[in-house]
Amino acid sequence: MDALINDIEIIKAKTTKINDVDFDNLTFGKILTDHMLECDFKDGKWQAPKVVPYQPITLDPSAKIFHYGQSVFEGMKAYKDADGTVWLFRPLDNFKRLNISSKRLAIPELPEDYFMNGLKALLKVDSDWIPRNEGSSLYIRPFIFASGKGFHASPADEYKFIIACAPSGSYFSGEVKVLIEEKYSRSANGGVGFAKAGGNYAGQFYPTQLAVDKGYQQVIWTDDNTHEYIEEAGAMNIFVRINDTLITGPTSDRILDGITRKSIIELAQSKGIPVEVRKITVSEVVEAAKNGSLKEMFGAGTAAVISPISGFGYKNEDYDIPEMEDAYASFLKKHITDIQTNKSEDPFGWRYKVE
Amino acid sequence: MDALINDIEIIKAKTTKINDVDFDNLTFGKILTDHMLECDFKDGKWQAPKVVPYQPITLDPSAKIFHYGQSVFEGMKAYKDADGTVWLFRPLDNFKRLNISSKRLAIPELPEDYFMNGLKALLKVDSDWIPRNEGSSLYIRPFIFASGKGFHASPADEYKFIIACAPSGSYFSGEVKVLIEEKYSRSANGGVGFAKAGGNYAGQFYPTQLAVDKGYQQVIWTDDNTHEYIEEAGAMNIFVRINDTLITGPTSDRILDGITRKSIIELAQSKGIPVEVRKITVSEVVEAAKNGSLKEMFGAGTAAVISPISGFGYKNEDYDIPEMEDAYASFLKKHITDIQTNKSEDPFGWRYKVE
Ligand SMILES: Cc1ncc(COP(=O)(O)O)c(C=O)c1O
Ligand SMILES: Cc1ncc(COP(=O)(O)O)c(C=O)c1O
Numbered sequence: 001m002d003a004l005i006n007d008i009e010i011i012k013a014k015t016t017k018i019n020d021v022d023f024d025n026l027t028f029g030k031i032l033t034d035h036m037l038e039c040d041f042k043d044g045k046w047q048a049p050k051v052v053p054y055q056p057i058t059l060d061p062s063a064k065i066f067h068y069g070q071s072v073f074e075g076m077k078a079y080k081d082a083d084g085t086v087w088l089f090r091p092l093d094n095f096k097r098l099n100i101s102s103k104r105l106a107i108p109e110l111p112e113d114y115f116m117n118g119l120k121a122l123l124k125v126d127s128d129w130i131p132r133n134e135g136s137s138l139y140i141r142p143f144i145f146a147s148g149k150g151f152h153a154s155p156a157d158e159y160k161f162i163i164a165c166a167p168s169g170s171y172f173s174g175e176v177k178v179l180i181e182e183k184y185s186r187s188a189n190g191g192v193g194f195a196k197a198g199g200n201y202a203g204q205f206y207p208t209q210l211a212v213d214k215g216y217q218q219v220i221w222t223d224d225n226t227h228e229y230i231e232e233a234g235a236m237n238i239f240v241r242i243n244d245t246l247i248t249g250p251t252s253d254r255i256l257d258g259i260t261r262k263s264i265i266e267l268a269q270s271k272g273i274p275v276e277v278r279k280i281t282v283s284e285v286v287e288a289a290k291n292g293s294l295k296e297m298f299g300a301g302t303a304a305v306i307s308p309i310s311g312f313g314y315k316n317e318d319y320d321i322p323e324m325e326d327a328y329a330s331f332l333k334k335h336i337t338d339i340q341t342n343k344s345e346d347p348f349g350w351r352y353k354v355e
Numbered sequence: 356m357d358a359l360i361n362d363i364e365i366i367k368a369k370t371t372k373i374n375d376v377d378f379d380n381l382t383f384g385k386i387l388t389d390h391m392l393e394c395d396f397k398d399g400k401w402q403a404p405k406v407v408p409y410q411p412i413t414l415d416p417s418a419k420i421f422h423y424g425q426s427v428f429e430g431m432k433a434y435k436d437a438d439g440t441v442w443l444f445r446p447l448d449n450f451k452r453l454n455i456s457s458k459r460l461a462i463p464e465l466p467e468d469y470f471m472n473g474l475k476a477l478l479k480v481d482s483d484w485i486p487r488n489e490g491s492s493l494y495i496r497p498f499i500f501a502s503g504k505g506f507h508a509s510p511a512d513e514y515k516f517i518i519a520c521a522p523s524g525s526y527f528s529g530e531v532k533v534l535i536e537e538k539y540s541r542s543a544n545g546g547v548g549f550a551k552a553g554g555n556y557a558g559q560f561y562p563t564q565l566a567v568d569k570g571y572q573q574v575i576w577t578d579d580n581t582h583e584y585i586e587e588a589g590a591m592n593i594f595v596r597i598n599d600t601l602i603t604g605p606t607s608d609r610i611l612d613g614i615t616r617k618s619i620i621e622l623a624q625s626k627g628i629p630v631e632v633r634k635i636t637v638s639e640v641v642e643a644a645k646n647g648s649l650k651e652m653f654g655a656g657t658a659a660v661i662s663p664i665s666g667f668g669y670k671n672e673d674y675d676i677p678e679m680e681d682a683y684a685s686f687l688k689k690h691i692t693d694i695q696t697n698k699s700e701d702p703f704g705w706r707y708k709v710e
Binding site: 028029030032036054055056057058059060061062063065066067068069070071073075103104105106139141143145146149150151152153154155162164166168171181183184185186187188189190191192197198199200201202203204205206208209224225227234235 | 383384385387391409410411412413414415416417418420421422423424425426428430458459460461494496498500501504505506507508509510517519521523526536538539540541542543544545546547552553554555556557558559560561563564579580582589590
């Protein structure tokens with residue numbers, strides 16, 4: 001493997017910004033490391049990736065990313081354990097999902113070794129940037145966008161694949177209350193909701209702002225046809241616990257197949273927690289909140305890890321979800337982060353050592 | 356007005372590319388003029404727009420356009436008549452729609468004078484680029500994208516508004532056959548389909564490629580829930596003529612409120628053509644094609660003007676729409692382009708003189 005890592009050309013930054021960084025007070029995704037991976041698609045193929053100093057991107061104003069939203073991305077994290085070893089979590093799943101997203105957006109798929117070896121080379125060069133503090137990690141953002149030119153509404157002939165990294169703390173600060181959406185939607189049947197396509201996120205900003213103005217932090221999306229089924233949140237899949245059963249909706253072409261979600265399903269099952277993967281109606285959640293059987297609700301995603309939800313709004317009513325002892329959320333969060341950060345055994349083989 | 360036009364700062368290009376351009380053989384949207392309008396949103400407000408030499412844009416890799424598809428655009432055309440006077444077509448409608456799109460995408464709305472005066476100043480500086488040839492025009496692309504930084508999935512704090520122009524010939528070359536879509540969708544109820552949001556276009560590329568591979572030029576989108584209603588095409592609204600009635604679907608939050616569409620409705624009505632604005636089912640179109648009452652089908656949009664459709668595919672069957680004499684498409688196209696290019700009276704007040 002090492003030979004392949006070394007196959008990646010490295011152009012080192014002349015200076016480092018790391019001394020300006022307060023690693024004890026990291027926010028999310030604002031401070032970027034010294035390097036990035038860069039790889040261009042042109043002349044019909046992906047060119048060799050390179051690690052280069054983190055630097056601005058220069059594009060023609062007619063580059064298709066500015067006009068037609070042709071872009072996809074991924075979100076991953078790297079962790080450093082007590083021995084200084086660097087770990088990723090199921091990175092091949094991110095790679096595969098990136099290509100699934102690319103295909104739906106008519107972006108050429110990436111070779112696996114460009115992604116994996118490029119990522120590993122970058123993490124080696126920027127290894128000092130990987131936080132060791134509890135609750136912090138290096139957030140990794142692989143993304144691809146259309147750099148090819150022209151106003152014709154058709155796929156570009158050139159693309160850029162970049163991996164940039166940001167040492168980050170937690171995604172949410174404070175409690176998370178959600179609004180169950182009755183009007184706006186995130187995705188269509190037969191649309192791009194299952195892809196991590198840029199446009200899926202911008203479309204959520206306005207409805208989310210309306211929810212924030214009403215005192216919520218996030219929107220829970222429902223299906224666009226009836227608004228009767230709970231789908232997912234902005235960048236998290238959703239779990240509810242009714243009595244002792246943990247329930248999450250099935251994935252579909254409207255919903256992202258989250259890596260945290262599927263890991264939680266497996267982890268919970270292995271711990272003897274009853275898990276159901278089935279459609280969740282808004283009315284059963286409201287009913288359960290009313291009769292006290294709704295014990296927990298939480299979001300699950302790479303950025304937010306597991307985020308307990310303290311209440312939800314629906315049809316102008318607010319429902320509290322009181323914090324409980326022995327919550328599944330804290331139990332599962334501890335188990336999954338212990339695996340991620342090499343503090344426990346990894347019976348599932350999810351952890352991936354970067355060497 | 357002139358004083359305001361002159362309020363726009365102009366920085367002229369040192370050289371011109373115009374002598375390299377073959378105005379008799381223009382394609383669509385590939386050759387850009389010498390200048391562009393540029394206007395930044397920062398510190399909470401839109402800064403004064405400037406006309407500057409057409410030049411590359413430099414952005415941080417964490418600029419939100421690369422990650423979250425936060426962008427909107429417009430498409431307009433400028434025409435030069437025999438006297439050299441420059442005309443736009445209903446430009447205020449484009450301005451208003453841009454702000455409608457921006458609002459849905461959580462992008463700050465633009466002041467009208469920045470848009471209109473900026474556009475007029477740009478057209479003045481690049482006036483020599485406006486083609487006079489029949490069938491050609493200056494395609495104008497106003498667009499706004501998120502230039503603000505950070506990986507948090509929330510609206511950016513900085514944006515760029517740019518207008519770039521490309522002397523262009525026709526959008527389609529050759530006949531247009533369409534595929535009525537049964538699986539994929541363009542937009543969701545409660546989504547962003549009515550906005551000219553970048554992400555709406557990238558999502559169409561893959562299904563369109565599948566259609567192109569089968570020998571069609573465009574997809575006709577249907578509703579994402581039942582796929583039983585005809586909605587619109589990639590960058591055109593759709594009209595069908597059954598017997599002598601011209602029918603187009605109503606706009607909705609899934610469909611772009613096209614300026615060409617609404618102009619055609621008004622124009623046709625004023626010429627005594629019976630027009631119906633109502634939902635169109637795929638089955639009635641198939642039925643009409645079978646029994647010979649489907650006389651015409653055409654797309655309508657700024658880029659494509661009026662594009663007759665020569666046939667459609669649905670459920671693995673192909674249906675021809677034979678060319679007819681006295682087609683509404685050619686009649687309406689002639690009338691609308693005569694108005695646009697100042698060859699006829701403009702009883703509707705649609706034409707807008709640029710001075
Ligand atoms: C829309 C959406 N849903 C769910 C998730 C969670 O997926 P994962 O656990 O793979 O990070 C994300 C974020 O990645 C997302 O963007
Ligand atoms: C999706 C879509 N529908 C319809 C149209 C036609 O609208 P207009 O006539 O305003 O150009 C366009 C292009 O502008 C479009 O992008």
